[in-house]
Amino acid sequence: MADRRGRRGGPVIAIRPRSAVALTISGVIGLAAFTWPLFVAPTSDIAHGGDAPWTFALLLPVVLAVVLAEMSDHGMDSKAIAMLGVLSALGAAIRPLGAGTAGIETIFFLMVLGGRVFGPGFGFVLGNTTLFASALLTGGVGPWMPYQMLGAAWVALGAGLLPQWRGKAEIALLAAYGVVSSLVYGFLLNLSFWPFAVGEGTSVSFDPDASAAQNLVKLAAFTLATSLGWDLGRAVTxxxxxxxxxPVLLRTLRRAAKKAVFQPIIGPDH
Known part of the structure; x- marks a missing residue:
């Protein structure tokens, strides 16, 4: 039987067992990709610029696995993939309007709304494909791109897991989530390069002899001193x-999903 949550207020494309496994694997990969600097000395032979391609190489098969898992479980058909392409292209097109200048970021709201309507699995893929497409369009390809893709994927995925409120409460919830997720995104991106960029001997430098908790405190101080203004700009935007x-985009996306009939309609109440 088809999952009815898309018709009763939940995500249009509900997460299913195989895609849940793929998303869990992606979470483990992402957590390791962001946090391993806490456990590796910056003077070690592992160069930070060299680990990103490996992260990217691991990430893309996981993204593909999520798509295939959704398709094989009848949760993500050709219409959903077409919607994914439209939203990714739209996000890539509007990102140059801000592209992080002075903290203004015009792409995250679309991923939050897309993940909200179509669910966490769709949101995870949307975050990846949107950041990938926008990086190609803006020339933002570099060792930081895999981390941006992972962070954006988690932002969109999290939006699909929020409580199913409606009306003004839903907008307030999504706006608050946009603030929190934007700040967390900035914190994670700082973690991805901070131990290797600051150098040694400062009050905010990574200390290979300190505990992970102590280094996280140093990272928080580094974030406050360097990027908090930009992160707040992203959060506010x-x-x-x-x-x-x-209000308009949620209605539009839900109406488009209803007309496309992403999932079969079961029962007389539909």
Whole structure:
């Protein structure tokens, strides 16, 4: 029987067992990709610039596995993939309007709304494909790209897991989530390069002899001193765009999903 949550207020494309396994694997890979600097000395033979391609190489098969798992479980058909392409292309097109300049980021609100409507599995793939496409369009390809893709994927995935509120409460929830997820995204990206970029001997430098908790405190101090203004700009931009465009875009995306009939309609109440 088809999952009815898409018709009763939940995500249009509900997460299924095989895609849940793929998403769990991606979470483990992502956690290791972001946190391993806490356990490896910056003076070691492992160069940070060299680990990103490996992360990227591991990430892409997982993204493909999520898509195939969704398709094989009848959760993500050709119409859903077409919607994925449209939203990814739209995100790539509007990102140059901000591209992080002075903290203004015009892409996260779309991933939050897309993940909200179509579910966590769709959101995970959307975050990856949107950041990948926008990086190609803006020339932002570099060792930081895999981390941006992973972070954006988690932002969109998390939006699909939020409580199923409606109306003004839903917009407020998504706006608040946009603030929190934007700040966490910035914190994680700092973690991906901080131990190797600051150098040794400063009050915010990575200390290979310290515990992970002590180094996280140093990272928080580094974030406050360097990137918090940018992260707050991203958070405010995302929250404002969600609040302004959310009512219209949520209705539009849900109407498009209903007309496309992503899942079979079962029962007389449909």
């Amino acid at each position: 995302t929250a404002v765009l969600v609040a302004v465009t959310g």
